Every structure is written in C-alpha cells, then in structure tokens.
Amino acid sequence: MSPIMSLAQSMNLNWLTGFQEYCRVLQRPSGAPSRENAREKAWLLLNSAFSQYLRFHSSRMGSVSREDLEDIAADKSLDLIRRIELLAWEPTERSPSEITGYLSKVARNGLVDRLRELGRWVEVATEDQPEWDPDLTVLEASYDPRIPPDSPSSRLERKEFTDALRGCAEELEPRSRIIWFLRVLCQHSSKEIATHPQVSIRASHVDVILHRARQALQECMRGKGCEPSDMPAGTFVELWESCRLDDALATSRVRK
Amino acid sequence: MSDPSNKGHAKPEAPESGKHLTEGVCRALLNDLLSSAEKKIVLTHISSCQRCETAFKDRVAERERLRSSFALRHGSAGDLSISRLQAQSDERRSSVRVIESLRSLWDYMQEGTRRLRIGYALGAVAVAALLLILLWPDRDGGEDASLRWLPVTPGGLQVRDAEETVESEAVAAGMAAYANREVETAIDLLRETSASGRLETLRRIYLASALAQTERYSEAARLLKSVRPQTLPDPWGSESLWTLYVSLRESGQQTAADSLLRLLCLERGEVGDRARRVQRR
Numbered sequence: 368m369s370p371i372m373s374l375a376q377s378m379n380l381n382w383l384t385g386f387q388e389y390c391r392v393l394q395r396p397s398g399a400p401s402r403e404n405a406r407e408k409a410w411l412l413l414n415s416a417f418s419q420y421l422r423f424h425s426s427r428m429g430s431v432s433r434e435d436l437e438d439i440a441a442d443k444s445l446d447l448i449r450r451i452e453l454l455a456w457e458p459t460e461r462s463p464s465e466i467t468g469y470l471s472k473v474a475r476n477g478l479v480d481r482l483r484e485l486g487r488w489v490e491v492a493t494e495d496q497p498e499w500d501p502d503l504t505v506l507e508a509s510y511d512p513r514i515p516p517d518s519p520s521s522r523l524e525r526k527e528f529t530d531a532l533r534g535c536a537e538e539l540e541p542r543s544r545i546i547w548f549l550r551v552l553c554q555h556s557s558k559e560i561a562t563h564p565q566v567s568i569r570a571s572h573v574d575v576i577l578h579r580a581r582q583a584l585q586e587c588m589r590g591k592g593c594e595p596s597d598m599p600a601g602t603f604v605e606l607w608e609s610c611r612l613d614d615a616l617a618t619s620r621v622r623k
Numbered sequence: 624m625s626d627p628s629n630k631g632h633a634k635p636e637a638p639e640s641g642k643h644l645t646e647g648v649c650r651a652l653l654n655d656l657l658s659s660a661e662k663k664i665v666l667t668h669i670s671s672c673q674r675c676e677t678a679f680k681d682r683v684a685e686r687e688r689l690r691s692s693f694a695l696r697h698g699s700a701g702d703l704s705i706s707r708l709q710a711q712s713d714e715r716r717s718s719v720r721v722i723e724s725l726r727s728l729w730d731y732m733q734e735g736t737r738r739l740r741i742g743y744a745l746g747a748v749a750v751a752a753l754l755l756i757l758l759w760p761d762r763d764g765g766e767d768a769s770l771r772w773l774p775v776t777p778g779g780l781q782v783r784d785a786e787e788t789v790e791s792e793a794v795a796a797g798m799a800a801y802a803n804r805e806v807e808t809a810i811d812l813l814r815e816t817s818a819s820g821r822l823e824t825l826r827r828i829y830l831a832s833a834l835a836q837t838e839r840y841s842e843a844a845r846l847l848k849s850v851r852p853q854t855l856p857d858p859w860g861s862e863s864l865w866t867l868y869v870s871l872r873e874s875g876q877q878t879a880a881d882s883l884l885r886l887l888c889l890e891r892g893e894v895g896d897r898a899r900r901v902q903r904r
Contacts, residue, residue: 378661381651406703407695412654414689415682419646438707441693445705452703525670540811553684555691562708563691568808572800575793579815601670603680608666 383463386412390459393452406448413444413470420474428475429482439477447473528593529605535587536609539580542566546573547580548610552603644668644675649682767900770869771862773832775802794818794826801829809833824850828863835866840874843867861887861894868898 389412392405417440425431431439450456458466536544545565549555550573555563557570557577566573588594644665651657652665669675693705775798797812813830817823831846844867852863864887871880887898 378651378657378665379645379647381656381661382647382654385651385654385656408654410695411686411689412650415650415653415686418685419650437689437692441689441705441707445695445703449703542811549687552680553687555684555688558709559688559691561691563687564694568805569796569800572796572808572812575796575812576815579793600673600676603676603683604666604670607683 380463382412382416383466386466387459390451390457393448394454394457394459406452409451410444410448413447414440416467416470417443417474417477420471421478423471424475424478428478431478431481431485435481439474439481443473443477525599525601528599529602531588531591531593532584532598532602533605533609535584535591536606538587539583542568543576543580543583545610546576547584548606550577551581552606643672644678646682649679652679653682653686767897768869768872770832770835770866772804772836773801773829773859773862773866775799775829794822794829797826797833798829801833806833806836810837824855828852828855828859831863831870832866835870835873838873840870844870844874844876857892858894861890861892865894865897 386409389405389409392402393409395402418436421436421440425436447456451458458469461469536547539547542565545563546560549560549563549566550557557573560566560573561568561570568576648657648665652662657665669679692708694708696704696706793812793816797809797816800806800809800812810830810833813826813833816826818826827846827850831843831850834840834846835843847863847867847870850863852860852867854860855863864883868880868883868887871877871883884898884902887894888902889895890898
C-alpha cells in the first residue's frame with residue numbers, strides 16, 4: 368500500500384481514535400478534569416456517525432423527516448454516552464469495525480422503531496439481514512487525497528477573493544460574523560441561528576444583525592473591487608477557518 | 624497494471640469510490656482530530672474540489688444545526704439528559720407591537736408635559752401611573768445612588784408617519800432586548816443603527832441606559848448630553864437625567880455630577896426624592 372493510501376485510511380479512522388480517547392476520559396472517576404468537554408465532544412461525534420448511518424439505512428428501509436432523524440441520532444447518542452459512563456459499553460476495547468458495526472446496528476434499530484411508530488415498517492420474517500450491516504469499507508469509502516492540479520490563474524483569483532472576503536468578515540463583530548456565516552453559507556434559519564451557543568439571541572435580532580452584516584460586507588468587498596456574489600470554490604473553507612466555530616467547544620459546556 | 628516508471632512495482636489502484644472526501648475524514652476534520660499535516664492535505668483538497676466542498680458544507684451546516692438544536696443537560700442528581708432548544712417566541716408580532724408602541728411613545732412623551740396641570744394632569748398622571756405600575760421592569764433594588772431601568776411600553780403610542788424601516792425595526796428590537804435585560808444585545812442593536820428625529824432620540828436614551836448598565840459610563844454620558852434629557856417628559860426625562868448623573872459620577876466627572884445632583888434635588892417626584900436622599904449622605 369502506498370504511503371498516500373495508508374495516510375488516507377488512517378485519516379478515515381481518526382475520528383474513532385479520538386472517540387475512544389474521549390471514552391477513556393468518561394470512564395475515569397467522576398469529577399475528573401475535562402470530563403464535561405470529553406462528554407460533549409463524544410456526543411457530537413456519535414451524533415455525526417448516527418446521522419450518517421441513519422441516512423444510509425433510511426435510503427434502504429424507508430425515509431423519515433429530518434427532525435425525526437435528528438431526534439433518533441440525539442437520543443441514541445445520549446443513550447450510548449450514559450452506557451459508556453456506566454461501563455455498560457466499552458468502545459475503548461473494540462476495533463474500529465466493531466464500533467462502526469455496532470453504531471450502524473443501533474441506528475438501524477432506532478430507525479425501525481420510528482418507522483413502526485409511523486406505521487411504515489413492514490415486518491419481515493427474519494431480522495438481521497446481512498446487507499443491513501455494511502462493513503467499514505462501504506460506509507467509509509476510501510479517500511485518496513491526491514490533489515488534482517489547479518491552474519495558477521484560478522488559484523490566484525481564488526486567493527484574492529478569499530483574502531478580501533476573509534478580511535472583510537474579520538472586521539465584523541464576532542457574533543455578526545458567525546450569524547452571517549450560518550445564514551449565508553450554512554443556510555440556517557433565523558430560529559436555528561438564534562439558539563446556536565455562540566449566538567444566543569432572539570430570532571428577530573438575528574434578522575437585524577444579519578441585514579447589517581450583509582450591508583457591511585457588500586460595501587467592504589466593493590471597496591476592494593470584488594462582488595460578493597462571485598464566490599469561487601474554496602471560499603467556504605477559508606471562511607469556516609476564520610469563523611472558528613469549533614472553538615466554541617472549548618468554551619461551551621454541558622449546561623446545568 | 625505496471626507502470627514502467629515504477630521499476631516494476633504495481634501502480635496503486637485508485638479506490639473504487641474515487642478521490643473524494645469520506646464521511647470519516649470529514650468527521651475527523653470537523654472535530655479537530657487531524658494532525659496539522661493531515662488537515663492541510665484535506666483542506667487543500669476541499670478548496671479545489673467542488674463536490675467535496677459541497678459535501679463539507681453540508682456537514683458543517685448539519686453539525687452547527689445540531690449545536691443549535693440540542694443541549695446536553697446535567698440534572699442535580701447527576702443524571703444526563705438532552706433537550707431540544709427552541710428560539711424564543713417569534714418576535715415578529717411583538718416587534719410590530721413595539722414598533723407601534725414606538726410610534727405612539729413619542730406622541731405620548733410630547734403630549735405629556737413635565738409640569739402636569741390640574742385636570743388634564745390628573746388623567747395623565749393616572750394613565751402614567753397605571754403604565755408604570757403595569758409595565759415598569761423590576762427594580763434592581765439597589766441603593767438610591769444606583770441606576771434605574773427606563774420603562775418600555777409595549778402598548779399604544781403612535782409616531783406619526785413612522786415606517787417599518789430597518790432602522791425602526793432595529794430600534795424596536797433593541798428596546799425589546801433592553802426590556803428583557805439582554806443588555807449586550809440591546810447595545811449591539813441600538814449601536815449598529817442610526818435613525819433621525821424622534822426615533823433617534825429614543826435610540827440614544829435607551830442605548831445610553833444600556834451602556835450605563837454595563838458600566839460604560841463615559842459613552843453613556845456623551846450620548847445623554849447630546850439629547851438633552853431635560854426636554855423629555857417624565858419618567859424618561861428625569862430618569863435619563865438620573866442616568867446622566869450616575870454616568871458623570873462614575874466616569875470621574877465629579878464637578879458636573881454634583882452640579883446635576885443639585886438640580887435634581889429641585890425636582891419633584893421620585894427622582895427628586897432620590898437625589899435629596901443622596902445629597903443628605
């Protein structure tokens with residue numbers, strides 16, 4: 368296996384390694400430092416994994432609403448966190464494929480339960496069909512990080528635009544910047560933005576701040592000779608890095 | 624298939640799924656579980672691959688939606704639970720009500736006089752007293768020398784020809800935040816906008832009050848001096864003067880504060896009583 372391929376595979380499993388590390392922290396005695404942080408990070412990872420597996424299974428078994436999927440993922444994640452802390456489930460001792468297989472099964476069962484509630488589940492003679500337990504290679508398709516060549520002119524154009532937009536965005540107040548990012552780039556509604564831990568204001572206030580942020584960015588970008596609507600590929604990554612949304616995990620905690 | 628340039632070694636086969644971001648890598652990136660070198664490789668790829676950028680954007684949106692929608696909570700008994708977060712009630716209707724109240728607030732402030740006359744005064748005093756009793760935010764219960772909150776009346780004043788402009792919406796939203804003691808939000812909203820005429824006066828006095836509540840006294844004093852609170856009807860006029868007094872005092876402008884306090888001691892009503900109690904100390 369080439370070094371690049373092995374790097375790709377190792378990156379694919381990084382989240383499992385991180386998850387196991389958080390679980391080790393959770394299994395320490397209560398009151399251990401950084402326990403709350405580990406709990407929240409583990410919960411987010413589980414949620415993300417469950418969301419993926421639920422999408423996979425619902426494409427085969429029957430679809431439910433996005434809100435139902437979110438509820439299933441959130442409930443199952445919480446349930447597993449509790450079990451980890453009670454030592455009823457010890458992923459630290461499991462292989463990656465055992466963990467993902469288990470999560471996939473839990474997700475599938477959660478989906479089946481919900482479909483039953485909705486009256487959309489057709490009982491089958493035997494459960495546990497093999498094709499319901501995709502292995503790691505199906506769920507986590509290999510990633511080849513070989514980068515396709517990029518022309519010098521498009522690289523330059525992108526760099527100029529992203530530098531300008533990043534500069535303009537960084538002139539906004541941090542909360543205004545995050546509100547703008549969540550609306551324009553993540554397409555979140557005002558209600559969703561309002562309850563984000565880094566925002567925490569009323570939905571109507573979101574609209575007002577967003578309007579002002581858009582105006583400010585448009586003026587700033589035009590001042591730099593750029594039209595904000597002409598966002599080239601690669602802009603999202605730059606702005607995501609500048610917003611530092613993940614930094615909130617360093618400050619947000621399990622709410623009492 | 625062998626590659627002649629590889630001296631007989633088989634060229635690695637591209638994986639069946641192609642050369643794109645996987646869920647696992649995306650998850651690791653979003654949760655800061657990649658090394659710097661790995662992160663650089665991944666981000667460089669995403670920047671130049673539209674398909675992966677779209678997928679990454681979806682995952683970022685999903686993750687931030689999760690953080691907006693749920694909160695882990697720790698009960699007093701140590702039990703863990705999650706709750707679905709909901710935005711505070713749709714402010715659209717209450718914003719409209721507050722805008723309407725802005726409209727009528729000014730007329731009320733102008734129609735009421737600072738020195739009430741008997742007859743008309745009795746009715747106006749009754750109305751004002753009723754409004755204050757019903758609508759005055761909870762007192763902070765502090766000492767006489769401390770700040771007071773301005774009242775925000777959600778019902779019934781009309782500003783002539785007021786339009787529901789973004790500016791009036793911003794002022795209304797700022798006042799709604801102020802009424803809920805969300806002071807920093809009120810400051811953000813009121814500071815980021817500017818209006819004209821009556822709306823601007825309202826904006827300034829509420830912004831000044833909010834600034835003073837967060838101990839930004841110099842700025843509060845500057846704002847209040849620009850609107851001449853003594854021209855406003857009570858309670859806004861007298862309470863804004865009181866805010867000005869506290870702001871001057873706390874920002875080290877003692878001479879000006881003392882001078883204002885002496886003037887306030889000549890006032891009737893609550894602010895006058897408060898000023899006299901402070902001066903007696």
